[in-house]
Amino acid sequence: xxxxxxxxxxxxxxxxxxxxxxxxxxxxxxxxxxxxxxxxxxxxxxxxxxxxxxxxxxxxxxxxxxxxxxxxxxxxxxxxxxxxxxxxxxxxxxxxxxxxxxxxxxxxxxxxxxxxxxxxxxxxxxxxxxxxxxxxxxxxxxxxxxxxxxxxxxxxxxxxxxxxxxxxxxxxxxxxxxxxxxxxxxxxxxxxxx
Amino acid sequence: xxxxxxxxxxxxxxxxxxxxxxxxxxxxxxxxxxxxxxxxxxxxxxxxxxxxxxxxxxxxxxxxxxxxxxxxxxxxxxxxxxxxxxxxxxxxxxxxxxxxxxxxxxxxxxxxxxxxxxxxxxxxxxxxxxxxxxxxxxxxxxxxxxxxxxxxxxxxxxxxxxxxxxxxxxxxxxxxxxxxxxxxxxxxxxxxxx
DNA sequence: ATTTAAAGATACTATTTGGTATGTTTTTAG
DNA sequence: CTAAAAACATACCAAATAGTATCTTTAAAT
Numbered sequence: 032x033x034x035x036x037x038x039x040x041x042x043x044x045x046x047x048x049x050x051x052x053x054x055x056x057x058x059x060x061x062x063x064x065x066x067x068x069x070x071x072x073x074x075x076x077x078x079x080x081x082x083x084x085x086x087x088x089x090x091x092x093x094x095x096x097x098x099x100x101x102x103x104x105x106x107x108x109x110x111x112x113x114x115x116x117x118x119x120x121x122x123x124x125x126x127x128x129x130x131x132x133x134x135x136x137x138x139x140x141x142x143x144x145x146x147x148x149x150x151x152x153x154x155x156x157x158x159x160x161x162x163x164x165x166x167x168x169x170x171x172x173x174x175x176x177x178x179x180x181x182x183x184x185x186x187x188x189x190x191x192x193x194x195x196x197x198x199x200x201x202x203x204x205x206x207x208x209x210x211x212x213x214x215x216x217x218x219x220x221x222x223x224x225x
Numbered sequence: 226x227x228x229x230x231x232x233x234x235x236x237x238x239x240x241x242x243x244x245x246x247x248x249x250x251x252x253x254x255x256x257x258x259x260x261x262x263x264x265x266x267x268x269x270x271x272x273x274x275x276x277x278x279x280x281x282x283x284x285x286x287x288x289x290x291x292x293x294x295x296x297x298x299x300x301x302x303x304x305x306x307x308x309x310x311x312x313x314x315x316x317x318x319x320x321x322x323x324x325x326x327x328x329x330x331x332x333x334x335x336x337x338x339x340x341x342x343x344x345x346x347x348x349x350x351x352x353x354x355x356x357x358x359x360x361x362x363x364x365x366x367x368x369x370x371x372x373x374x375x376x377x378x379x380x381x382x383x384x385x386x387x388x389x390x391x392x393x394x395x396x397x398x399x400x401x402x403x404x405x406x407x408x409x410x411x412x413x414x415x416x417x418x419x
Numbered sequence: 420a421t422t423t424a425a426a427g428a429t430a431c432t433a434t435t436t437g438g439t440a441t442g443t444t445t446t447t448a449g
Numbered sequence: 450c451t452a453a454a455a456a457c458a459t460a461c462c463a464a465a466t467a468g469t470a471t472c473t474t475t476a477a478a479t
Contacts, residue, residue, distance in 0.1 A: 033476095034426085034475090035426060035427095035476095038427085053341060054250070054337060056250060056251050057341070059465075059467080061466075069427085070427060071427095071428080071468085071469095072427050072471095073427045075467095076426060076427065077426090081468090138336070138395055141395055141398055143248060143337065145398040145399055146246065146247075146326050146398060147247060147248075152398075152399060156400070159396070159399050159400065183414075184407075184410070186407055187410055187411040188411070190407040190411055191389065191411040191415070194389045194390075194392030194404070195385065195388050195389055196388075196392060197391065197393075198387065198390060198395070199384070199391075201332055201335055201336055201388075201395070202387055204335055204346075205335055205339055205346060205350040205353050206353065210388070213381055213384040214388055216381055217378075217382070217384055220377075221385070227446095228445090228446085229446090229455075229456060232456080253437080254437060254438085255435075255437090264457060265439095265459085266441095266456085266459075267458075269439080270456060270457065274437080
């Protein structure tokens, strides 16, 4: 990677961390340049505005990372119900990318930015609908092998799981990891009955 | 009510609306005084700081309102499972206090403020644990009348319902009211199987 | 090695921020 | 009615904000 490319990536990674912890609007460019030791000139050379950097963060960092964690585990699955649980378990137990205190960076951005920026909303809703569709496919696939009852609505399951995930990330912010643990056991009961 | 009390309430109500729509940190005191036509002198006469006003908002406006909507419907219930569904239905269909675009003011504040302010976190976690305990009681009560199977964990159900609620409020921000509708039908299936 | 463009550094700006100091006007109590 | 306190108004402030203008340095190609 070129030196310039490295600088750009470094800015993005550090910005991602700061925004994850403090929120997008609460993270100032001065915050970013002081924690990166990159100058303002360099920042605005690589990004024409804070907004463009934020949108880049979503498409270049958030989306690929979450695609691996949320969608990939559901692809080519022979036992989708088990895989849905495992996906959630891996997400909630991943202490590298996530921190209970700060929740999920995608949920945080949806909460903060969707109501006030259509650009952010559009970028973030792509992630949500990709996940949604992957869950729907997984449930349909489970129905085709009779692992899930035919009368179950895959869309309903998708909304239940996505909502559960988003909500437990919020709940974790005030209740800590206990919320994750309890949710996982609740999810297991839920999935078994499908 | 005294004139002074009215001014205070008016500031709080308008601040609540602004914060609900834009977020706490993104709402400036100048925003508040310009939409209320109250001067900065009046604002700082009634509240020693923006933070105190925000905390007052939680205890004086948010808590009482949500207590009525979340906890009261579960009190002295003869059919707690039905009442849990109705509580959620009323919450999600309430277009007076809530707006799909902006989600739930409590969830928004938890998301934004919990990680960066212990005062906010403490105030908000009271609301969450009160709701949690009310749901646990309702499920226990349903078990005592054999409306819910005895092996079901009430705490698990509480976390599932609170998470589902918080998550669907987030999901609604990007997907609109369809998310609410689908979630409600998923919740019904879930509750029936308890 | 020299030129040229890319990459980065520095200093500035106009606006907005939460908050204060110091007023003036209303209420209220005697 | 009058004194005093409560309620509100105005003008300010230092810090922080996103962004720009203008440099200097570094890298690449000839």
